[in-house]
Amino acid sequence: MGAKVERGIEDGPGNLRGALSRLFQVREMGVFIALVVLVCLMSFASPYFLRPLNLFNITRGMSNIGIMSIGITMVIITGGIDLSVGSLLAVSGMLTARLMYGGMMPWLAVACGLGLGLGFGLVNGLIITKVKVTPFITTLGMLSIGRGLSYVFATGLQGAVASNIPMRDPGVNFLGGGYIGPVPFPVVEMVALVLAFSWFLGNTVLGRQIYAVGSNEDAARLSGVNVDRVKIFSYATTGILCGLAGIMSGGLLSTAATNAGEGNELDVIAAVVIGGTSLAGGEGSIIGAVIGAAIMAVIRNAFVMLHLPVFLQTISIGVVIILAVAFDSLRRGKRR
Amino acid sequence: MTERGDDRLLLVKDLCKSYGGLNALAGVCLDVRLGEVHAVVGENGAGKSTLMKILGGAIRRDSGTVFFKGHEVEFHTPHDSIRAGISVIHQELSVLPKMSIIENIYMGRMPSVMGGVPWKRLEKRTIELLGQVGLDINPHLQMNDLSISQRQLVEIAKALSKDSSLIIMDEPNSSLSEHETDTLFALIRSLKERGVSVVYVSHKIEEVLRISDRVTAFKDGAYVGTVESASATVDDIIRMMIGRELTREYVPNSSHGPVLLKVKGLSGGGFEDVSFELGRGEVLCFAGLVGAGRSETMRALFGADPIRAGEIEFEGRRTRFSSPKQALQNGFAMVQEDRKRLSLFMNLDIMANIGMAQLPRIRRGLAVDRARLRELSQRFFAALSIKARSAYQAVRDLSGGNQQKVVLARWLATNPKILILDEPTHGIDIGAKSEIYDLIRRLAGEGVSIILISSELPEVIAMADRAVVMHEGRVAATLPRGEITEHTIMSYATGNIGGKPR
Numbered sequence: 001m002g003a004k005v006e007r008g009i010e011d012g013p014g015n016l017r018g019a020l021s022r023l024f025q026v027r028e029m030g031v032f033i034a035l036v037v038l039v040c041l042m043s044f045a046s047p048y049f050l051r052p053l054n055l056f057n058i059t060r061g062m063s064n065i066g067i068m069s070i071g072i073t074m075v076i077i078t079g080g081i082d083l084s085v086g087s088l089l090a091v092s093g094m095l096t097a098r099l100m101y102g103g104m105m106p107w108l109a110v111a112c113g114l115g116l117g118l119g120f121g122l123v124n125g126l127i128i129t130k131v132k133v134t135p136f137i138t139t140l141g142m143l144s145i146g147r148g149l150s151y152v153f154a155t156g157l158q159g160a161v162a163s164n165i166p167m168r169d170p171g172v173n174f175l176g177g178g179y180i181g182p183v184p185f186p187v188v189e190m191v192a193l194v195l196a197f198s199w200f201l202g203n204t205v206l207g208r209q210i211y212a213v214g215s216n217e218d219a220a221r222l223s224g225v226n227v228d229r230v231k232i233f234s235y236a237t238t239g240i241l242c243g244l245a246g247i248m249s250g251g252l253l254s255t256a257a258t259n260a261g262e263g264n265e266l267d268v269i270a271a272v273v274i275g276g277t278s279l280a281g282g283e284g285s286i287i288g289a290v291i292g293a294a295i296m297a298v299i300r301n302a303f304v305m306l307h308l309p310v311f312l313q314t315i316s317i318g319v320v321i322i323l324a325v326a327f328d329s330l331r332r333g334k335r336r
Numbered sequence: 337m338t339e340r341g342d343d344r345l346l347l348v349k350d351l352c353k354s355y356g357g358l359n360a361l362a363g364v365c366l367d368v369r370l371g372e373v374h375a376v377v378g379e380n381g382a383g384k385s386t387l388m389k390i391l392g393g394a395i396r397r398d399s400g401t402v403f404f405k406g407h408e409v410e411f412h413t414p415h416d417s418i419r420a421g422i423s424v425i426h427q428e429l430s431v432l433p434k435m436s437i438i439e440n441i442y443m444g445r446m447p448s449v450m451g452g453v454p455w456k457r458l459e460k461r462t463i464e465l466l467g468q469v470g471l472d473i474n475p476h477l478q479m480n481d482l483s484i485s486q487r488q489l490v491e492i493a494k495a496l497s498k499d500s501s502l503i504i505m506d507e508p509n510s511s512l513s514e515h516e517t518d519t520l521f522a523l524i525r526s527l528k529e530r531g532v533s534v535v536y537v538s539h540k541i542e543e544v545l546r547i548s549d550r551v552t553a554f555k556d557g558a559y560v561g562t563v564e565s566a567s568a569t570v571d572d573i574i575r576m577m578i579g580r581e582l583t584r585e586y587v588p589n590s591s592h593g594p595v596l597l598k599v600k601g602l603s604g605g606g607f608e609d610v611s612f613e614l615g616r617g618e619v620l621c622f623a624g625l626v627g628a629g630r631s632e633t634m635r636a637l638f639g640a641d642p643i644r645a646g647e648i649e650f651e652g653r654r655t656r657f658s659s660p661k662q663a664l665q666n667g668f669a670m671v672q673e674d675r676k677r678l679s680l681f682m683n684l685d686i687m688a689n690i691g692m693a694q695l696p697r698i699r700r701g702l703a704v705d706r707a708r709l710r711e712l713s714q715r716f717f718a719a720l721s722i723k724a725r726s727a728y729q730a731v732r733d734l735s736g737g738n739q740q741k742v743v744l745a746r747w748l749a750t751n752p753k754i755l756i757l758d759e760p761t762h763g764i765d766i767g768a769k770s771e772i773y774d775l776i777r778r779l780a781g782e783g784v785s786i787i788l789i790s791s792e793l794p795e796v797i798a799m800a801d802r803a804v805v806m807h808e809g810r811v812a813a814t815l816p817r818g819e820i821t822e823h824t825i826m827s828y829a830t831g832n833i834g835g836k837p838r
């Protein structure tokens with residue numbers, strides 16, 4: 001939505017020029033073109049870049065960030081923020097590993113891990129809406145609590161400090177590291193979730209209400225929107241998606257680590273912002289966020305392929321974040 | 337127009353501004369003399385606000401020239417325009433909600449004495465300014481805590497504080513009651529005596545003729561003409577504005593159905609012991625001064641604010657809504673007074689804005705039924721003659737009056753049993769207004785009960801089957817059709833029962 005016409009395709013008679021110009025009004029077009037340019041440059045710079053194996057490595061590597069960015073996009077559209085995603089990833093993965101290690105049936109352990117993510121998300125949402133602590137503070141606290149709990153699950157309350165618990169089960173390993181033909185299974189999961197949630201945001205009542213809450217909370221309430229429910233839903237969904245990401249990353253490495261997902265909150269927020277979602281709320285899209293995640297993943301891969309020093313990679317991601325948002329605000333400013 | 341250039345303060349020639357294909361201004365002209373009150377009129381979307389934004393440096397022109405004090409000027413930022421001596425009260429108020437009145441008035445121009453802000457001096461000056469606009473409130477209050485009319489008065493005070501030679505007021509009294517408007521007019525006259533020129537944009541034609549020296553009309557972004565107010569009639573102005581005559585009469589009917597809503601002794605924040613009854617198909621007007629507690633009462637009834645005491649009986653059953661959602665599900669609808677803060681989703685498109693209250697009811701399975709949503713918005717586009725490029729345009733880009741129509745459409749679309757309208761014709765041009773009055777009448781005829789809060793006496797007199805007059809949070813009188821006159825309403829509204837209005 002937003003200043004440009006998101007669903008312009010349905011608008012008026014469909015002539016080709018109109019359709020093309022509307023396509024370029026779509027918010028995601030800018031980042032998408034940036035991604036394509038980046039990919040082209042890389043394919044010239046390194047002959048290995050376009051090999052399917054490398055492309056699948058890139059997409060598999062970004063699948064966790066991609067999946068978590070789905071939830072956080074919704075949270076940010078409502079006008080909130082979630083800093084606890086990295087910790088939720090760790091604590092859910094760790095609980096699953098601990099339960100499996102203790103002999104629980106793997107599917108049940110996975111369900112418990114997802115449930116824990118969901119529970120954390122619900123608590124975030126409840127504190128934010130019912131107790132009215134700001135999202136930043138609530139989830140900052142939860143970042144700490146989640147990380148701490150992952151140590152508790154790894155170690156128990158006494159005994160030697162552990163930082164890893166093995167996570168071996170064909171099913172769980174497939175979830176995080178399997179292949180369907182040449183395609184990594186995490187990529188399949190990410191694509192499916194992105195499509196499903198994009199449809200959800202664009203077409204369902206709850207999806208549209210998420211935009212309304214971020215656009216004008218008072219007006220939403222007075223229009224009969226249950227604002228609290230919409231917010232709680234966004235945080236809870238983020239929680240369960242983080243749980244899934246945690247189990248997947250454990251499954252991939254066959255071990256759950258207490259430091260899994262550390263710093264992911266910043267990557268996820270960066271992806272969302274590069275994708276054109278405004279931190280002020282009321283606008284944004286999941287597709288954009290995933291393209292943003294892809295841009296960061298390609299840059300990381302580029303530095304590996306071209307044997308460039310890591311600090312340059314960090315710097316260039318910072319530059320991309322600022323450039324993307326600057327580009328977006330320049331394009332808006334032109335309309336004055 | 338004047339022939340000699342010396343007594344002209346402002347001269348605008350052939351100004352154009354387009355927004356991607358839509359010509360908001362297609363060559364408008366305006367000349368304002370020294371010490372003149374010059375009114376600008378035109379239908380919703382005629383380009384009045386666009387011109388004022390250009391003069392205030394908020395947006396840039398595409399072509400055309402502007403002379404101010406004899407020099408050609410171009411303002412790149414609001415700061416340029418303020419420095420040249422122009423201050424603008426924009427139609428969409430731009431307040432800093434969480435800051436005090438003092439800070440709002442002086443933001444951007446805070447003086448400093450040895451590195452500190454001289455708060456005592458500013459406070460004194462602010463109290464003076466507020467006095468000039470007839471506001472007697474603590475200058476340390478947050479803007480958030482003010483009513484919309486108080487906020488409007490603060491904006492006027494802010495414009496005064498700049499000591500400009502030209503003050504532009506874009507619908508400055510859209511939220512003011514008659515009484516406050518009188519204060520504003522007295523103020524404008526004293527500005528005029530001091531040699532300050534005022535450009536005054538309004539849809540209230542009678543008022544325009546009362547306060548202005550000359551009137552300029554725009555239509556569809558183009559200049560139509562300028563007339564001397566002293567020799568013009570309301571019908572002349574309307575003809576210039578909309579290019580045709582307008583029949584202006586409304587026939588209230590006082591025969592209505594059985595009682596649908598009974599409110600007894602309702603109390604809450606800002607109102608005390610309010611009782612009234614509403615019949616099926618009745619238009620019940622709530623009159624009173626701004627701040628009399630009318631909006632507060634209705635917001636509580638609608639479930640938006642808490643109720644302290646009292647009973648509500650709806651369709652024979654005792655009811656009390658804990659949220660607007662519940663009220664909506666029971667067939668209530670409420671158009672809020674402050675459209676920017678409480679009604680509009682500025683960055684969403686017109687269709688989403690119209691459909692928002694209806695979404696849960698127009699879906700197929702999980703998904704919103706887009707075809708029905710589109711059909712719904714198209715219907716109200718036509719019925720309210722909303723002027724926009726398409727239903728997919730963001731509401732932010734609409735003119736003020738068209739934004740108000742979108743809000744009306746949202747609530748009309750819910751097919752309510754009880755429709756509460758809080759100042760529904762704010763900023764709506766006179767042609768569209770009469771269409772909306774017809775619409776309200778038609779709805780009432782179909783059995784919809786209507787509660788109309790209005791500070792415009794002509795509106796109350798034209799529309800009301802009965803009128804409740806409120807004074808300081810209490811019901812001062814309930815007047816049957818025959819007793820609704822300007823005089824009785826004002827007597828009760830000001831608390832001078834039976835006496836002459838203040």
Ligand SMILES: Nc1ncnc2c1ncn2[C@@H]1O[C@H](COP(=O)(O)OP(=O)(O)OP(=O)(O)O)[C@@H](O)[C@H]1O
Pocket residue numbers: 335355358359360378379380381382383384385386387427723724732733734735736737738763765
């Ligand atoms: N930022 C914008 N983008 C696109 N169109 C715009 C924008 N701002 C204004 N317009 C269009 O320009 C036209 C003139 O708008 P303007 O606000 O000047 O009207 P107005 O005469 O002030 O009307 P009103 O009486 O309703 O306030 C309208 O059709 C409006 O939709």
Ligand SMILES: [Mg+2]
Pocket residue numbers: 384385386427506735736737
């Ligand atoms: Mg306007």
